[in-house]
Amino acid sequence: MRTVEKALRLLDFFTDKRVEIGLSDLARLSGIDKATVLRMLADMAECGFVEQNPETRRWRLGAGVLRLARLREHAQPVTRVLTPILEKLAQETGETAHASLLSGRDLANIGVIEPARANRVYIEPGLVLPLHATASGIAVTAFLRPEQQERVLARTLTAVTGMTPTSRAALEQVVRRTRERGYAVADQTFEAEVYGIAVPIFGPDGYAAGALAVAIPASRASDEHERKIIAALEPAAQSATTGLGGRPSPEHRISS
Incomplete structure (x- = not known):
């Protein structure tokens, strides 16, 4: 599986019942090692697709996802x-x-x-x-x-x-x-x-x-x-x- 595809598929694990996910849980859910998951999260964070809660250190969807959703709905x-x-x-x-x-x-x-x-x-x-x-x-x-x-x-x-x-x-x-x-x-x-x-x-x-x-x-x-x-x-x-x-x-x- 290509790196971009792997990174984007991490976003699929976020749901309305699971709005924040820790690094270890994301690695377990995706079957990808923690170091690689962290690297992909960092790259997506730079683009605004994910962000880290400073209090819990868990990850959540960022404003970039909402922006794309709005563009999709407009189109x-x-x-x-x-x-x-x-x-x-x-x-x-x-x-x-x-x-x-x-x-x-x-x-x-x-x-x-x-x-x-x-x-x-x-x-x-x-x-x-x-x-x-x-x-x-x-x-x-x-x-x-x-x-x-x-x-x-x-x-x-x-x-x-x-x-x-x-x-x-x-x-x-x-x-x-x-x-x-x-x-x-x-x-x-x-x-x-x-x-x-x-x-x-x-x-x-x-x-x-x-x-x-x-x-x-x-x-x-x-x-x-x-x-x-x-x-x-x-x-x-x-x-x-x-x-x-x-x-x-x-x-x-x-x-x-």
Whole structure:
């Protein structure tokens, strides 16, 4: 892995639940030795991407990340496009609606709207969603460019739960089924007791650029509820594709 890529991937370990991380923890999480991690942190600190808390000596994201996020939002107003779509989707389904977009090799969750009910699925904003273990990831993988899809299938597939597909053959079967019906389902493959349903968002080239999904407690999963969610997801994903400047794939059709 290239040095720049290694450095940038350190940023993925920061979340809203882990806003500060110590050097030793970053080394452990990344699998990179402490001296190299410290050197990369120092380089990123010079650019404002990270900073060190002078009291705790732990590291956190810097103002440079916020500046780039603002530039990204100005160039492509993703939040403005997706938020009303997610709000409507959560209202229609009564479940947690979320959207994700591809960024390099990762699928990042960029927006979440939760329903007004106690028993609901919580999804962390900014969470990186494994392409092989989530409904969103599988929906995207099924409609990637062939060479991109091959790279996903060729990866080492890590088990997140006992239900995660971990062989190429198993993932190929799931991807093939997803292409046939136009949407992906994931039954506790990423988190126990969570059932996900997702439809791809397409980019300007007609290939998957992200996904729109609904996550529900597995105890509420049923054929009837799934049909209701898919009926709401299909037009929502079409609106997201159009709003973000994409075009639908002629190969994508929703079928039950």
